[in-house]
Amino acid sequence: MTPPYPFAAVVGLADLRLALLLNAVSPAIGGVLVRGEKGTAKSTVVRALARLLPSMDVVAGCRFGCDPASPYGACPDGPHSAGQDAGQGVVVRRARLVELPVGATEDRLVGALDLERALTAGQAAYSPGLLAAAHRGVLYVDEVNLLHDHLVDLLLDAAAMGEAYVERDGVSVRHAARFLLVGTMNPEEGELRPQLLDRFGLAVQVRAPREPRERVEVVRRRLAYEADPAAFAARWADADAELAERIDIARRRLPAVGLPDAELTRIAHVCATFEVDGLRADLVVARAALALAAWHGRDRVTAQDVRDAARLALPHRRRRDPFDAPDLDEQALEDALNSAPPPADADGARDGGDPGGPDDADDRDRRGDGPDGGLGSGSDGAAERDGDGDLDGDGSGPDDGPDGPDDDGPDGGPGQGGPGGAVPDEDGTPLRPVPHGDTRQRDGVDEGRYASAGQQHAEAAAPRRARLFAVKGTGEGAAGRRSPAYTRMGRTVGARVPGGTLTALHLAATVRAAARQQQARGRAPGGPLRLAAADLREPVRQGRESNLVLFCVDASGSMAARRRMGAVKGAVLSLLLDAYQRRDKVGLVTFRGSEAALALPPTSSVEAGAARLRELPTGGRTPLAAGLRRAAHTLRVERLRDPHRRALLIVVTDGRATAGADPVGEAMRIADGLAAGGVSAVVVDCESGVVRLGLAARLAARLGAEHVPLAEVTAQGLAGVARRDRRRAA
Structure with missing residues (x-):
């Protein structure tokens, strides 16, 4: 099996790598949405992340990956006893990366009940879907903006609740579904609805590097990987192992990290200043700031952590119009951070400190996580080391020479735009009317x-x-909201013999079809209805299409x-x-x-x-x-x-x-x-x-x-x- 491209070998994309690593440290952040032009290694980076996630204990034989320490109470493969040890039905496995295809069906996502077996053989058989496979791992949706709306709704509901429900024809199944959700999209192919954008914890804009030296290094490494994937992966194995160990350490440190009242007040002030809807932004910024502090080995959140977290969590929540691209005014962010009022508790104010004050500056100098160093700053996408000298994967590795890409990369790296963060590409810039010169028109001019x-x-x-x-008429196209069509969702208008696997049952039509055959099948008076596969009917639903x-x-x-x-x-x-x-x-x-x-x-x-x-x-x-x-x-x-x-x-x-x-x-x-x-x-x-x-x-x-x-x-x-x-x- 060909090994995936190493995470540590990725050139540039500092904000993207940081967002993924923070979610690996704290999955409660809510996932990452990656927006960018085609050919920018979005999928490569996401697939590389899975190998960095720590191994985990799983209840042996559980198709839903339950944690032996705290198994899900309603697991269909349960009940499981809590506190099982390795000698009592526990196995160790790596976290999975599960990919959701754009053309997937609802049954493939949440699982399906075998209705034919349930009705003809009396067996309630349930086949888990991709949500079950992704539990405690990574669920990756490439081109998430092209996914059908009803699938996106199911996906994000499961991500928010940590559970997946299958409710169909009187049978209910639920199971745990906690995963790191990562979606990638090309804005040229359409945007996500604003309410769906808000459900992703962090959002990153990426673009290909414009610096020739950096582009050369990207091509050099890619060609080396394609020539001998195993050898290339082995050269970067130590760097990947260091990152994986650091994720594990940060996860264990995270519960002990403190969020001072001053920084919590700063977070609330920034979110209020940018007029984001609801309180999800406040929670995401707080969780991301805590993960940043844990990643850098600190025991409390600093103003720099809040700044970096807000830069990743707020841009996509600023979108007010479908014709607007997600962006963030960097100067407005700095002004909001610096103008935050002190907390009501004076002690909390002393804990937090002033943004950019002497204490924070000293901390950044010691740890290397300030504006000019460390993965958390996003200020140098070509070569970055954290304050402890750990390799972050971008400019110091086996392929780097004296003229390697880690000397003078462009500020911000590809897609980072310096300390300001994401730089929209040509198709992602905010749409504003351009100067048009003389627009005067004359009445009556031919x-x-x-x-x-x-x-x-x-x-x-x-x-x-x-x-x-x-x-005009009734179509059979993709589900949408414009014209009448026969779809999987909508009002039931009839029944038909299923053309393939039965996924939904029209009970009344099934009973009517079976009733005509009961005498021939020898049904006793008052006895149970005798069903055959030929009796099954599925509903015909009418909704709307795009x-x-x-x-x-x-x-x-x-x-x-x-x-x-x-x-x-x-x-x-x-x-x-x-x-x-x-x-x-x-x-x-x-x-x-x-x-x-x-x-x-x-x-x-x-x-x-x-x-x-x-x-x-x-x-x-x-x-x-x-x-x-x-x-x-x-x-x-x-x-x-x-x-x-x-x-x-x-x-x-x-x-x-x-x-x-x-x-x-x-x-x-x-x-x-x-x-x-x-x-x-x-x-x-x-x-x-x-x-x-x-x-x-x-x-x-x-x-x-x-x-x-x-x-x-x-x-x-x-x-x-x-x-x-x-x-x-x-």
């Missing part, structure tokens, strides 16, 4: 004059709650007239926000001048869609046919990639077509083709003014689409229409 004037930019109006647009929402936006000069484009961008941003909340994929086609472009290929990242839309220039003629043709091609390609995900085409235009030999006729022919292909569409009519040509309405009729005026896209717009209709009726 698009030819806009074409000669060059590109124009319009600031987007603020997004609002949008009305629901759904795909869709591909493809925007086809007119960015020509006619859209820029009368300052219309700002309102158009605001409406599309509202629809993007709605798509985020309904777990859809989104894409963006724009057309202007003489051509159309796929500005945003279909993705789950509405953040990227918002960025493209805000930067969208306007001007030129209106190639409506080119826009519809590009949209049709994009839908065909996506149908091949994901045939079960239905699409909703939203065309945002005033209906004009002025580019091409037969602009109107060609556009209508393409619209007829889209309608014949069964594409569900909505036309958002952007025409304004007293005199209206009704061109968008004609396009909607040819598409078989719903025609919606721009003002009625949002709920506020609909409310205004309703008020206007009531006034007219009166």
